[in-house]
């Protein structure tokens with residue numbers, strides 16, 4: 001390692017991340033121990049649950065064992081017995097490396113072993129104290145997080161400055177029975193017609209757009225991102241079938257058309273409110289279900305949206321992995337496309353290093369955010385940030401060593417990609433739109 005490499009590592013360590021994507025539940029729920037789908041057990045295994053769980057399953061763990069490992073009411077020793085045969089198989093993956101950095105940094109333990117297990121279990125419990133979210137984020141050198149709540153369409157956080165929030169639009173445009181139930185549970189409102197449904201969407205935007213940092217949609221889990229224009233009268237007829245008086249589910253093509261209309265309605269609203277639109281792209285955080293042909297088309301499918309809404313700022317999340325090259329092309333070509341590397345560092349650290357290096361050589365440096373843990377639990381953000389910092393320092397070292405970037409340019413570049421870009425792009429203080437030089441410079 002050269003002196004320059006060491007200097008770059010120091011600069012990257014010192015620079016706080018503005019974390020652009022998490023799914024954190026509220027700290028008060030962690031403190032109360034109230035178990036639900038997003039907080040299934042209150043013990044050390046919770047720190048291992050996100051993503052590592054997927055690697056364990058694809059490494060051979062049975063569904064029943066996984067349920068035991070991440071369930072409530074199972075002893076610590078029994079949980080260790082369940083994870084041990086698989087832990088050594090996955091310990092080198094990005095998912096597991098983030099957790100290993102976490103137990104090292106937060107609990108002072110090098111690895112999960114029969115000897116360290118009781119200490120890790122105790123340190124997990126001792127960590128969960130009032131203020132522990134802010135404490136862990138401070139130790140991870142994360143300034144603040146943008147949260148996409150899985151529990152509320154918009155979460156009124158108890159810590160709104162630390163945990164800024166996205167307004168989810170998935171429930172407005174997917175049209176699953178579950179979405180209508182959630183909206184009714186939150187608002188007491190239901191819709192029999194498309195106009196009534198649009199009224200409910202307007203209600204959410206009116207109530208929350210001034211508090212939200214962005215709108216967020218992960219509809220790519222269930223469909224392609226090819227949103228075509230649909231006439232309102234057609235959408236209104238389809239809506240009646242889906243939820244209104246007719247009440248029989250639409251065929252997939254008709255459901256797509258209804259979703260297309262509603263999605264574009266939400267994008268339009270977001271644009272009017274000055275809110276960026278964050279979209280899940282690429283790899284899926286599940287196992288055994290991904291349709292790679294659809295994922296492969298994400299970047300190509302997005303072109304129409306980027307063209308049809310030139311004044312709306314789109315944030316394309318997770319680098320579209322494993323098709324990240326296409327996303328470099330999108331960000332380079334479209335003024336309104338920005339890339340968020342959230343989650344990517346732990347899906348594939350090596351691909352993320354290659355991606356960031358090539359991105360910085362092809363695309364304006366203002367068009368990337370380099371960190372989001374994508375976690376429901378706060379603890380592993382620490383380890384994920386370690387993985388991301390290692391990758392960022394590695395990329396800058398390569399760029400300097402190969403003569404692409406001058407050493408004296410690196411502090412400014414580091415500040416931009418880890419922090420400044422996000423602060424300038426999002427309305428972090430709800431004080432109106434920040435500068436949009438890339439949009440005003442748009443050419444045909």
Ligand SMILES: [Zn+2]
Pocket residue numbers: 021022023148374
């Ligand atoms: Zn996410």
